[in-house]
Structures are given as structure tokens and as C-alpha cells.
Amino acid sequence: MTVLAQTDLRLDANAVDYVLLALYFLLVLGIGYLARRRVSTSLDFFLSGRSLPAWVTGLAFISANLGAIEVMGMSANGAEYGMPTAHYFWIGAVPAMLFLGIVMMPFYYGSKVRSVPEFMLRRFGKPAHLVNGLSFAAAQVLIAGANLFLLASVVNLLLGWPLWVSVIVAAAIVLSYTALGGLSAAIYNEVLQFVVIVAALLPLTIVGLYKVGGWQGLVDKVSGGPGGPEQVNSWPGNQLTGFEDNFLSVLGLVFGLGFVLSFGYWTTNFVEVQRAMAAKSMSAARRTPIIGAFPKMLVPFIVIIPGMVAGVAVTEIAGENKAALIAGDEAPSGATFNDALLLLMRDLLPNGMLGIAIAGLLASFMAGMAANLSSFNTVFTYDIWQTYIRKDRPDDYYLRVGRIITVVATVLAIGTAFIASTYSNLMDYLQQLFSFFNAPLFATFLLGMFWRRMTPTAGWAGLVSGTGAALVVFYLTESDTWVLPGQGGAFVGAGAAFVVDIVVSVAVSAVTQPKPAAQLAGLVWSLTPKEDRQHTATGEDAGWYRNPALLAGIVLVVTIALNIIF
Amino acid sequence: MATRTSRFTAFDIRMIIALLVGVYGLVLTVMGLWVTSDEEIEKSAGVNINLWAGLGMLVVAAAFTGWVVIRPLGVSEEEQREAVEAADRED
Numbered sequence: 250m251t252v253l254a255q256t257d258l259r260l261d262a263n264a265v266d267y268v269l270l271a272l273y274f275l276l277v278l279g280i281g282y283l284a285r286r287r288v289s290t291s292l293d294f295f296l297s298g299r300s301l302p303a304w305v306t307g308l309a310f311i312s313a314n315l316g317a318i319e320v321m322g323m324s325a326n327g328a329e330y331g332m333p334t335a336h337y338f339w340i341g342a343v344p345a346m347l348f349l350g351i352v353m354m355p356f357y358y359g360s361k362v363r364s365v366p367e368f369m370l371r372r373f374g375k376p377a378h379l380v381n382g383l384s385f386a387a388a389q390v391l392i393a394g395a396n397l398f399l400l401a402s403v404v405n406l407l408l409g410w411p412l413w414v415s416v417i418v419a420a421a422i423v424l425s426y427t428a429l430g431g432l433s434a435a436i437y438n439e440v441l442q443f444v445v446i447v448a449a450l451l452p453l454t455i456v457g458l459y460k461v462g463g464w465q466g467l468v469d470k471v472s473g474g475p476g477g478p479e480q481v482n483s484w485p486g487n488q489l490t491g492f493e494d495n496f497l498s499v500l501g502l503v504f505g506l507g508f509v510l511s512f513g514y515w516t517t518n519f520v521e522v523q524r525a526m527a528a529k530s531m532s533a534a535r536r537t538p539i540i541g542a543f544p545k546m547l548v549p550f551i552v553i554i555p556g557m558v559a560g561v562a563v564t565e566i567a568g569e570n571k572a573a574l575i576a577g578d579e580a581p582s583g584a585t586f587n588d589a590l591l592l593l594m595r596d597l598l599p600n601g602m603l604g605i606a607i608a609g610l611l612a613s614f615m616a617g618m619a620a621n622l623s624s625f626n627t628v629f630t631y632d633i634w635q636t637y638i639r640k641d642r643p644d645d646y647y648l649r650v651g652r653i654i655t656v657v658a659t660v661l662a663i664g665t666a667f668i669a670s671t672y673s674n675l676m677d678y679l680q681q682l683f684s685f686f687n688a689p690l691f692a693t694f695l696l697g698m699f700w701r702r703m704t705p706t707a708g709w710a711g712l713v714s715g716t717g718a719a720l721v722v723f724y725l726t727e728s729d730t731w732v733l734p735g736q737g738g739a740f741v742g743a744g745a746a747f748v749v750d751i752v753v754s755v756a757v758s759a760v761t762q763p764k765p766a767a768q769l770a771g772l773v774w775s776l777t778p779k780e781d782r783q784h785t786a787t788g789e790d791a792g793w794y795r796n797p798a799l800l801a802g803i804v805l806v807v808t809i810a811l812n813i814i815f
Numbered sequence: 816m817a818t819r820t821s822r823f824t825a826f827d828i829r830m831i832i833a834l835l836v837g838v839y840g841l842v843l844t845v846m847g848l849w850v851t852s853d854e855e856i857e858k859s860a861g862v863n864i865n866l867w868a869g870l871g872m873l874v875v876a877a878a879f880t881g882w883v884v885i886r887p888l889g890v891s892e893e894e895q896r897e898a899v900e901a902a903d904r905e906d
Contacts, residue, residue, distance in 0.1 A: 276831055276834070441828070459859075598864065599865055600855070601847070601850070602859075
């Protein structure tokens with residue numbers, strides 16, 4: 250069966266496609282080499298010396314997340330659930346990104362911490378810091394594995410190399426530029442990757458829509474197929490959440506996905522926050538997620554629509570195959586929703602465009618993995634190695650540790666790639682991970698930033714019990730004690746983790762000693778003078794088009810309009 | 816200081832984007848005009864996607880090049896000053 254599926258999926262690339270692909274890789278390694286010459290301190294390596302303009306960090310912010318997970322996972326989701334997948338962008342990302350830029354960034358950038366766990370250290374002390382640092386590092390290695398697995402499976406399909414060879418070669422390429430140029434190489438490549446991903450997916454979307462007779466043709470075909478008409482409207486999204494009841498489904502989306510999972514992910518995930526921390530000023534740091542929100546609103550169109558087109562136009566996924574896959578069975582063709590994008594490329598693109606599409610896919614997988622690696626090495630070096638294992642060494646020692654640990658993380662990711670290979674819809678796997686790690690973290694952050702009374706003990710106790718609650722929900726849904734198909738299990742898990750974290754934190758705070766107010770300046774809202782939260786609006790930061798609040802307002806209006814239309 | 820400035824200009828990500836997208840656009844346009852067969856066009860729902868995507872990419876490449884020409888790196892006073900300060904710190 251697997252062998253059959255592989256021959257079917259082999260893309261018909263020719264010399265032109267390979268030349269276009271090679272040019273891309275040449276530039277990727279070139280960026281690594283150029284960035285290498287600018288790295289002289291550990292801050293250069295881990296935070297690009299805090300020197301990048303907002304449009305670069307903004308695009309990198311999006312691109313770091315536009316990895317394999319997003320491109321393959323969301324098009325798989327598009328094929329399986331249709332338009333409700335857009336919630337991952339409009340409800341599940343944009344509001345949280347605006348919140349990060351407007352409310353939280355002043356604390357991150359203003360306190361000059363070098364990582365999210367370091368913020369935990371300043372606010373709650375060592376136990377919470379260690380819990381957060383370790384769980385973040387573990388999550389990154391798991392997610393890097395998922396990205397690596399997808400990258401390798403494309404190389405495997407394209408060149409016919411065995412999966413394990415593809416995994417190692419793919420890992421070596423990502424490793425070479427992240428270990429050389431550090432965060433700068435990763436960020437500059439993310440910007441380039443974003444361009445290539447759009448160059449690959451936009452033409453595919455256009456051709457796909459022609460194929461099915463335009464938007465109306467797609468609506469008619471999806472409505473008439475398995476899944477039915479509710480797949481062409483984003484609300485209420487019952488199939489996605491697994492709730493029968495419309496009200497519960499909307500509640501699950503808004504509270505579970507929209508509030509806890511998405512705010513948890515975007516505002517506390519260091520992979521993202523690190524990109525904003527590399528910006529050159531407070532204003533640029535605040536604009537980073539807001540500038541990123543503009544493309545983020547539009548990405549669903551070039552990711553979900555190809556998935557939906559594949560779900561009605563690609564023989565291996567459409568019709569009875571789609572019905573079987575939705576029911577949780579194997580499709581008669583042997584394909585899975587994860588193959589949607591590749592199959593559509595095979596069916597529609599001529600040589601030339603095909604090479605660019607392959608470059609775009611590989612680019613997105615490398616973007617995700619490089620982002621995981623560059624944030625992992627920062628947290629490991631600053632928050633684990635420098636804080637607990639080897640203190641007070643010269644800076645170049647930590648720079649060296651950063652490079653070595655990047656290699657170690659890559660080797661670990663090769664291991665976790667094989668865990669990821671056991672899930673048929675990778676989005677399920679990743680939402681699950683986020684419910685364990687990000688949801689409780691967000692609760693602790695929110696409480697810690699706005700409630701000065703919250704104590705250091707509450708910091709780590711809340712985190713641990715929140716993750717515990719998500720694990721309990723995971724166990725209940727896995728063992729079928731509580732049946733929630735779709736990604737509802739992860740949403741409920743995230744909600745439980747959030748609530749348990751808040752309750753435990755408040756209870757523990759009531760019986761333990763808070764930190765003195767003097768130590769919390771710049772870390773807690775009410776103890777930070779207003780001028781410290783502001784940014785300058787002169788020189789490079791002047792002009793209405795550089796005003797974070799105004800930009801955020803525009804994004805919000807457009808997002809609401811998109812929700813009403815679809 | 817001179818080498819430092821040239822190093823900044825040599826590493827302008829906008830030029831790298833323009834280079835990549837420009838070459839891609841050129842290759843695709845040439846493919847679309849002379850190489851892509853009728854069969855392939857038939858396969859892509861009757862759209863000569865190589866030609867159209869190629870032309871689109873050439874426009875994007877031109878836009879990035881124009882941006883670099885209008886606003887080159889390292890000319891703003893603030894960035895100059897920061898570069899000098901950074902150089903002083905290192906020396």
C-alpha cells in the first residue's frame with residue numbers, strides 16, 4: 250500500500266524544476282554565510298543584536314509559523330473540514346497577535362529579557378523558570394521533529410530517497426545555516442521563505458479555482474460532496490470542533506481556540522516572541538506582530554482553498570475517499586489529507602511552476618524547523634545552561650554552546666520525526682502539544698502581568714497543575730472515555746489547563762508570600778510607569794503608518810469583515 | 816567604517832528577494848512563452864500559469880528593486896549613528 254501511494258505521488262519534475270530548486274538552496278546557504286560574518290557576540294547569535302527593521306521581523310514572525318504544520322496541516326484541514334479551518338487564522342491568530350503587539354510587547358521588549366522563560370525568572374523566580382524552560386525545550390524538539398518529518402517526506406516523494414536518508418539530509422541543510430548565522434540567518438531566510446511560499450501557493454490557488462469553475466464552482470462541488478454545505482462557511486464549524494451543538498461549537502472555537510490556545514501560543518511562545526525581540530526599537534517590536542497580522546489574514550486563502558479544491562478535484566482524495574477519511578477509515582486510494590497539496594500540485598502544475606511549488610514547500614518546512622532550532626538554542630543556552638549549569642563564563646563560551654546545542658537539537662529532532670510520522674493529521678498532534686504547554690503558560694502570564702499579588706510558588710504550581718489538567722483530558726479522549734472527534738479534544742484540554750492554572754494560582758497565592766513590589770517594576774502592569782510602556786514616535790519610528798495602535802485597528806476591521814463574508 | 820557600510824549594503828535582504836523572484840520570473844516567462852506545451856496548459860485548467868506567474872514575479876522583483884533604489888540601507892542618520900556607536904564599542 251505504501252509503495253503504491255509513493256509511486257502515485259511522485260512529482261514529475263524535470264531539469265528546469267531542479268535548477269529553480271537549486272537556486273533557492275544556493276541563496277539559503279548564502280544568507281547563512283553572509284549572516285555568519287555579522288555574528289560576534291552571543292546576543293548577535295541569539296537575538297540578531299536587536300537590530301532588525303519591523304517589516305523583516307514582521308514577515309519572519311509569520312513565516313516562522315508558516316512551517317510544514319501550517320501549509321500541509323492547514324491544507325489537510327481544508328480538505329477535511331473546509332472553510333472552518335480559517336478560524337485558525339482569523340479567530341486563532343489575528344486577535345492574539347494584536348494583543349501581543351499592543352499589550353504585552355512593552356513588558357517583553359522593555360524589560361530587556363532575552364527569552365520568555367527569562368521573563369518567568371524575573372517575575373516568579375527559579376522553580377517557575379525551570380519548569381517553563383524545560384517544557385519549552387521539550388516542545389520545540391517535538392515540533393521540530395514534525396517539521397523535519399514533513400520536509401523529509403517531500404524529499405522522499407520527489408527524489409525517491411529512503412525516508413531516513415531524506416530526514417538526515419534535510420536536517421543537515423537547516424542545521425548548516427542556523428548554526429552558522431544564528432537568529433539573523435533564520436530570520437532573513439524566513440523572509441525569503443515567505444516570498445517563495447506565496448510565489449508557490451498563489452498560482453496553485455488560482456489554477457485550482459479555474460479547475461473547479463471559480464469560487465461558485467468550488468462552493469457547489471464541496472456542498473454536494475461528503476461533508477456537505479457547512480464546509481463552505483466558517484461558522485459554526487461543528488465538524489472541526491466535534492461538538493453537535495452549534496452553541497457549544499461556537500463557544501469551543503471562541504474560548505478554546507480563540508482565547509486560550511491562540512493567545513497562549515502567540516503571546517507566550519518564544520519562537521514567535523523571539524522574532525519581535527530581535528527588532529531594533531520598542532516601536533518596531535510592537536509593530537512586528539501587527540505587521541505580521543496583515544499577511545496572516547490572507548494566508549488562509551492560499552492554503553485552505555487548495556486543500557478544499559483537492560478535496561473535490563483530486564481523484565485520490567475526493568468522493569468515496571474523502572468520505573472514508575472523514576469517518577476515520579483508510580481511504581481506498583491509500584492517500585491521506587496530508588497529501589492534498591502534493592497531489593494537487595502533481596495534477597495541475599506544469600514544469601517550471603512545479604519547481605517553484607516544490608521550492609515553496611521545502612522552504613516552509615525549513616522555516617518551521619529553523620525557527621524551532623533558533624528558539625530552542627537560545628532558551629537552552631541562556632535559561633538552562635547559563636542559569637543552572639555553567640554560570641559566569643565569557644560571552645564567546647555561550648556563543649559556542651549555542652552552536653553545539655543546535656547540532657544536538659537537530660539530532661534529537663531526527664528522533665522525534667519518527668513520533669510525528671505516526672499521526673495521520675499532523676494538526677491534531679500539534680494542537681495537542683499546544684494544549685499541554687501553551688495554555689497553562691498563558692494563564693500564568695496573564696495573571697502574573699496584571700495581578701501583583703501572585704506569588705512565586707503560585708507561578709510554578711499553576712504551570713504544573715495546568716499541564717496536568719491537559720494531560721488528563723488527553724488521556725480521557727485517547728481512551729475513548731470521553732468521545733470528541735476532530736480537534737475538540739485539544740480545545741477542551743486547553744480550556745481545562747487554563748481554568749485549572751488560574752484556580753490553583755489564585756489559591757496558592759492566597760497562602761504564600763508575594764515578591765516585594767520593588768522587584769516587580771517593569772514586569773507587572775500596575776507597577777510599571779506609563780512612560781516605560783510607551784515607545785518613541787520620532788525619527789525612524791515617526792509617521793501614522795508606523796503607529797501600532799492604528800495598524801492594529803485596521804487589521805481588526807478587516808478580520809471582522811472576513812468573518813462576516815465567509 | 817567604509818567596509819562596515821559596504822557590508823550592510825551587500826546584505827540587503829530586499830536585493831536577495833529581488834534576485835530570486837526576478838530569476839524565477841524570467842525562467843517562468845520564457846517557459847510560458849516557448850516551452851510549455853498545449854498538453855500542460857490543458858492540465859492546468861487552460862491557464863498558461865507559467866507565463867502569468869512569471870510576469871507577476873517580474874513585477875514583484877521590479878517593485879523590490881525600486882524599494883531598494885528609493886530607500887537604500889544605512890542612509891538614515893539614526894542608523895549611521897548606531898553603526899558608528901556599534902563600531903566604537905567593538906574597537
